[in-house]
Amino acid sequence: MSFDNKWDTEIYKNHAQVNRYPFDSVVSTVFRYFGSTKTRSDIKILELGCGTANNISFLAQEGFSAIGLDGSEHAIQLGRKLLKKKELNAELICQDFTKLSNFEDESFDMVIDRGSITHNRRKDIETTISDVHRVLKERGIFLSHIFSSKHSAVKYGKRLEDGTLHEFSGGFFVGHPMIFYFATDQDIIDLYESRFTMLSKLHNVSQEMLNEDDYRAMWNLVCQKN
Incomplete structure (x- = not known):
């Protein structure tokens, strides 16, 4: 099992990273490709x-059929409370999302990864992306955000294996208990472009001007199964 239980015991149990609102990239991508759909429940x-279901609650509110996976039982419990409070219907399942064998081939119109698979080792990322391709319908959309090797945090992390770092001594992720994978240009080709048609391939880099040595870098990808 590749799920790191620290997400449950050190993050969500302490009500950290409890996001209330959907991420803008999720909103814009969903509406770009499915906003004009007449029967959203399909x-x-x-x-x-x-x-804690911030994106899932948005999807449910907009009438889409949504399923959310997370390995943290505390996160799922908080997410269910949110859905109940808003009187929304969606399915939340506590499971390791790197293992999707319980879902049938070509069963989803869209899969969202808003910076989740990047917290895994490369072999688990590759397995997950391969499974995403399997469960997507033809012309289905895969939105994925994964950290870039150009991120300044790379110089602060302790190496577990190529591209995989943890125990950051400085920068944005100091004190963060999880592992991070930082994808190179070649990783994007091997992991995504070899399987999908790329509809958008953004490499976003932003610099902290109060500390010019620190800058964020992330791949924001929109892929389509053909």
Whole structure:
């Protein structure tokens, strides 16, 4: 099992990273490809690492059929409370999202990864992306955000294996208990472009001007199964 239980015991149990609102990239991508759909309940969307259901609640509110996966029982409990409070219907499942064998082939119109699979080793990331391709319908959409090797945090992390770092001594992720994978240009080709048609391939880099040595870098990808 690749799920790191620290997400449950050190993050969500302490009500950290409890996001209330959906991420803008999720909103814009969903509406770009499915906003004009007349019967939204026919559109099935799966989120990997749904956390406390901020994106899932948005999907449910907009009438889509949504399923969220997270390995943290505390996150799932908080997510269910949110859905109940808003009187929304969606399915939240506590499971390791790197293992999707319980879902049938070509069963989803969209899969969302808003910076979740990046907290795994490369072999688990590759397995997950391969499984995402399997569960997506033809012309289905895969939104994925994964940290870039150009991120300044790379110089602060302790190496577990190529691209995989943890125990950061400085920078944005100091004190963060999880592992991070930082994808190179070649990783994007091997992991995504070899399987999908790329509809958008953004490499976002932002610099902290109060500390010019620190800058964020992330791949924001929109892929389509053909």
